[in-house]
Amino acid sequence: MKEWFTAADLAARALPGLPATDRGVQSLAQREAWGDRKNMAGGALARKRAGRGGGVEYHYTLLPAAAQAKIMIDLAPEKAKKSAARDETSTAAAWAFYESLPDARKEKTIARLAIIEEVNGLYRGGLTKNLAVVTVGKRHGVTPATIYNWFGLIAGVARADWLPALAPRHTGRTKTAACDEAAWEMVKSDYLRAERPTFESCYRRLKSAAAAHGWAVPSSRALERRMEREIAAPVKILARRGVDTLKAMYPAQQRDRSVFHALEAVNADGHKWDVWVKWPDEDKPMRPMMVAIQDLYSGMFLGWRIDKSENRESVRLAIGDVVEVYGIPGHIYLDNGRGFAAKWLTGGIPNRYRFKVKDEEPVGILTQLGVEVHWTNPYSGQSKPIERAFRDFCNDIAKHPAFAGAWTGNTPLNKPENYGSKAIPIDDFVRVVAEGIDEHNTRTGRRATVCNGRSFVQTFAPSYVTAPIKKATEEQKRLWLLAAEGITAARRDGGLTLMGNRYWGDFLHGHRGQKLVVRFDPDNLHDGLHVYRLDGSYLGFADVIEDTGFNDAAAARDHGRTRRAFIKNTKVLLDQHVKLTGREIAAGLPTPENLPPLESKVVRMAAQPGYEPLMKRPNGPEPVTLSPDEEAEAARIIAEMNGEDAPGAEIVALPVSPGQRPDFKTDEDYAHWVLDNPELADEADRARVGELMNNPSFRLLMGAEAQEKSRHA
Template structure:
């Protein structure tokens, strides 16, 4: 499009266009040519508004060299202008789509050709013949007449606003019909190509030709079929040949802003399999698994643990390190794996999607600590920023000089030449990893929105943590992450419980006979005291193990007898404390009986009284009551002695 078409005579002279004289000579030229004739008003001349009626003229009144120079100076053609010009016209939608898919070099060449044709078109509108206009354009830009005529043939039957896509290099124009192709042949070729096995074009075309000879189909060339396939939507081709996940990659990644967070407001965790062979204390060689927790605000790694696999114990211990050192976070973003979504960690959470949720399930560690659990999409690195830190470890820390010969490569095709030549001891591995994570947190110049390309992860974390008050755990809560949890039921008679072949008991369990409890224990030492909790997370007490004793061990029997006496004595004292009033005192507090004022109820049934015969020997009933009680006590003591003798 022309950005300018009008100018006054002094302005024409000041532009130094070819063949245009200075202002005085140009005025004589305009008078002799009668440029201001009335019928040309508003066509070749007009009065400029706001300039006291100054007259301006169209550039078309100049000679052809001056017109070409004018158009070259004031013609601007852009892709946006061409697209906006055709509006809602969808007749050439396919051609415009091909133009957008073309390379930038081809688009630039098409714009250059369009500028030449536009100048040619405007010269002809100014009254020049086709041959003269072609001659002027070819002489000005060093083109050949045949080239210009070929360009004109491409757009001969096309609306002016749709010329641009037809001028792409390699585009033959819109006049030629498409090659004939039977619909069945096209369906055969399309169905064969759109398979997960990803066959190439040549094999699909060869099979289609064989099928066409059998069924009498008319088929075009291989290039034509390939062009037809390429006209299908890219998303359809990717889904058919590469899978659903590749189509998801076509959607721009979500940019998550974390500047509005603060330290410990949100954390995320995941496991990372190290590409290093480690020699464990038992002599086995295997790649270790690290479980780590990361702060989302600062990207700082807060805690980590290493084990042979990703298990709940490692996750729980790493969480304990985080809570004890920094505080209790508000939210945690986890994947839905078995270890992270286990009942021990997230039992009782409403958003759990693994295992069957039962009403009587014990509350998990994170549920008791009040950490909101959010499960992200599995195998989605975008949902867990910690994956970015793991990638840094895989690229740098795994190739540490201390791991020479133990590095395995990040995939089976990237094994180093010294693969499997050595294995680093576990102590060395842990020391190098510890130093590497500290350096990762303290490295300056981090290019994140929070660090600003200057600070380190640790600096922004500590600055934010100083401005908030994180929740700190109490002493009783430390059992939550140092022990594993299981649901058990106490004995209905004495309150003891069994776990992994051992029995445990504490006097506080007498108040929880037959109830479901939660025990937290050290999986590496089952002889330590069990920490017992109620199903709703209340700490009840510690239950020591009841050691098994020999059959003929009298000391254990005496210890049991002593425990019984202590329990009986303590219970008797508690009972006396609860029974603050004696029976006589209870009677004294009750209202007095009024026998005179009591209304007697007369029975309607009367039975005749018949006295019984006196039984001989009834004088035996006259035994003294005290002597009878004394004999009963002696018999009970004798029975206890006999039972104790049999027990020993």
């Protein structure tokens, strides 16, 4: 690239920051003494022009920066672009190298720059450059050759980048001991194993193999330093301690939960308690499993259920508690680990109940309610703050004095001295856990950003009052209850029996003996059942029927009162349906006199005189012809039967008087006679008719007139 220009050349190029005429450029050169200017190496920046005409040429570095850039772009655009890119890269690399230096070497670099600035100051003050270098060198104990070497380091370098350019470049001893490549690969592979062998044991095995293969192997310390230098610490952690330990080396994400409001987002997870608990139906104690729901905004626990295992029934019921008490959350974060998600999808214990539980996925129910489900990493406290709270429970609740002797220890190697000496009844365990969770929610002094010293409850309440909360309808609340299929209603009264409890509602009379579906809460069986047909249509709510003591008179009176009310209401319903008496019904029936005459549908044609059928068909057997003796014997027998000595000839039928009791074919005839003839009926007749009239069906048969006579009899 051309570097020297005359005043006329510079004026013709119309460079920024320069006059546009030859005379103007010459005047600028005189004012700024371009003819006396020298570069850092002492070379002149103005020279006589060779060739005809003479004149003076100036180096382009005398020009303003904008003019220099314009000349570089015009004369060598591609080269200038590449040079600028190289300069930018080299500048960044120089500063990166300077930053990597220890403080002692940085101080040496700063001292070099101070000496350079001092030399330039004396040079600008009028001393020659050589005299300035010698003077400053004597003052600081540095030879002139060293100072000139430093000037060589910054030659052509921008003033802003002199500091990294002057940095010492010596790196010390870099020679490494010889090591066969196969030996190096062997010791690396041996050391980077999950069994975590010591480096000394790996080196001993390497020495043994090197002797057999003739490998050149340096000392143990030399190989260990090389391993520290060439293999990054995260690689060692991954190989020797696994992914989980490697994750801990990466900074945790700090999540701001203040972006939510109360109940906008919740997280759920399961926690297995380190306490032996005794269930009434189990021979051996078990460690209970709790499914809990926590509000992400405040950290408050909103709902929880305890069961023998982690199953989707307990998950459904725990979320159902939150929906019923507080409302429907917008988001829910669930553990995607095998221990939680698999039980969520499969239901855990298949034979927990002695009836078929309807297969309903909780995730599907959440989707129906518009809740967005998020699956998080298992055992991730950053993803689910509830796991941090579970660690508090391990200390504050699991080690409660009420559980002394029942604590199992948090690992098999951390069992207490009194391990297995006691098991807590499930009712007592649930009570202590409830008290502990309540204390956890109401404890003040919380240091979370949204809490600011308040308790979780105090943080949750103000936001909950002002937040747009979606409440569940009664139909939506029932979605969370467990659905038991194939429960048969009793044939006598329609009652239902579930898990030893009896339930009844008057609507069940229409479904006696039928198989039904019931929804229930297994932890609150006395709350009653919601009853459905097998096709899913809702029937009604059945209350629980409590068992009472044999000698409980008050309970007997209550039961009798409710039964009488049931009978009375049923009678009212019957009266609403039955509008006609038996006589009115009978009066509406057609009588023989009122019946229309029957019309013959089959007509037999009359035979014409002299007509003879082709074939006579006898209607019966041919009559038998008696002999004369047989006819005489028959006549004698007939005469004896009709004679005066015949049996029954003396029996005379007496007429019945009007006041005599007739024979009755039915109870209805008997009752009508007694009511119509009270003077002929005795006390027994009236008592008998009274018993008959107590029957509603008999009263309906007798009619209103007979009922009126019975009341006045």
